[in-house]
Amino acid sequence: GQKVVLITGCSSGIGLRIAVTLAKDEKKRYHVIATMRDLKKKDKLLEAAGDAYGKTLMLLQLDVCSDDSVKECINNVKDRHIDILINNAGVGLLGPVESISIDEMKRVFDTNFFGVVRMIKEVMPDMKKRRSGHIVVMSSVMGLQGVVFNDVYTASKFAMEGFCESMAVQLMKFNIRLSMIEPGPVHTEFETKMMEDVAKMDFPGVDADTVRYFKDVYLPSSIDIFEAMGQTPEDIAKCTKKIIESERPRFRNLTNSLYTPIVALKYADETGGLSVNTFYNLLFNFGPLMHITMSILKCLTCSCLRRRTISP
Ligand code: NAD
Structure with a gap:
């Protein structure tokens, strides 16, 4: 029969695209419960879902930050039976930590x-x-490796990676699979929302050098990286479908073969020196030459690393 898939954060981006991709499965193998915090934002999803809505796709309200909302949503699912849970909802946070309040940081942890x-x-x-x-969890390459000025976002994804790596062992005993997905940059509202947030920032309590490193060095190179290697929500949806349809899904799933060499640095040197120094050089020494650096990285991506990545 059909598998019941519940997805969080479906009003935009990756979540929307996973919901639509699964609901439009040719063999109609999925009954998709697309959830979102605010049902007023359903139009984009319904437009993309077309006539799948009401057939293989239904909507429910769910705010992952509310105990009551989570309970109510799952109680509204027939027999509370969910075959595949896709944890996609997440928020970003960018900027020097001096300018971010502890409450803002807690909000990121409460969601991610x-x-x-x-x-x-x-x-x-x-x-x-x-x-x-x-159980599928949308992590990030930033769940595996720290990235400058993404300190708190990265920490929230690391926390989840640690939680899931621990859970995976007992879940295996119950025949429950757990998969992490680690995309690199993806073109979604995530990127736009963060850039808008940054434009509004006035950096209280941050020294001039740090502000300059953030705005004039980090931001332009981050935009370059998005341009050079950004994937689409469709790419991530295809990877997700592959993972849930796999006989033996892997625990970790990097989706971007261009980013894989950067992650590999961490595992190539357990002292951490190689990755920290490489990031330092990328940012402060190669910054203006980011395009060239990216081309070199592309060449360095040997076929053996490509095989470690799940392709869309
Ligand atoms: P997005 O902003 O388009 O989507 C995030 C979704 O989560 C939105 O629909 C938002 O409304 C929802 N959401 C936020 N807080 C929620 C809450 N409390 N309850 C329910 N829903 C909530 O961005 P996206 O890129 O599609 O992000 C999806 C996931 O992918 C996130 O977990 C993000 O960390 C991860 N990710 C994104 C990128 C990227 O570059 N865009 C890279 C790696 C991982």
Whole structure:
């Protein structure tokens, strides 16, 4: 029969595209429950879903930051039966830590980390009883490796990676699969929202050098990286479909073969020196030559690393 897939954060970006891709599966193998915090934002999803809406796709309200909302949503699912849970909802946070309040940082953790924990706590007991299920988590390459000026976002994704790496072991005993997806840059509203946030920032309490490194060195090179290697939400949706359809889904799934060499640096040198120094050089020494650096990186991506990446 059809598999019930519940996805968080479907009003835009990657979540929207995963919902539509699964709902339009040619063999109609999925009953998609697309959830979003604010149902007023449903139009873009419904337009993309077309006549799948009401057939293989339905909508439910869900705010991953609210215990009550999570419980109510899962109680509204028939028999609380979810075969595949896709934790996609997430928020970014960019900028020098001196200018970010602890409350803003907590909001990021409440969404990216506790949001996933809330969902898993609510859905896992039923999966355990049935001895089946698949939990998918949208992590990021920043769940594996720190990136300058993304300190708190990175920390929230690391927290989730650690949580899931620990959970995966007991879940295996219950025949429940757990997969992380680690995209590099993806062109979505995520990028736009962050740039808008940055434009509004006035950097209280931050020294002039740090502001300059952030605005004049980091931001332009970050935009270059998005341009040079950004994937589309469609790419990530295709990877996600491959992962849930795989006989033996991998635990970690990098989606971007151009970014894989950067992540590989961390695993090539366990002291951390290689990755920290390379990031330093990329930012402060090659900054203006980022395009050239990116071309070199592309050449360095040997076929063996490509094979480690799940292609769209
Ligand atoms: P997006 O901003 O388009 O989508 C994020 C979605 O999460 C939005 O629909 C938003 O409304 C929703 N959301 C936020 N807080 C929520 C809450 N409390 N409850 C329910 N929904 C909530 O951005 P995206 O790029 O599609 O991001 C999706 C996921 O992919 C995120 O977890 C993000 O960290 C991850 N990711 C994005 C990129 C990228 O470059 N865009 C790269 C790697 C990983």
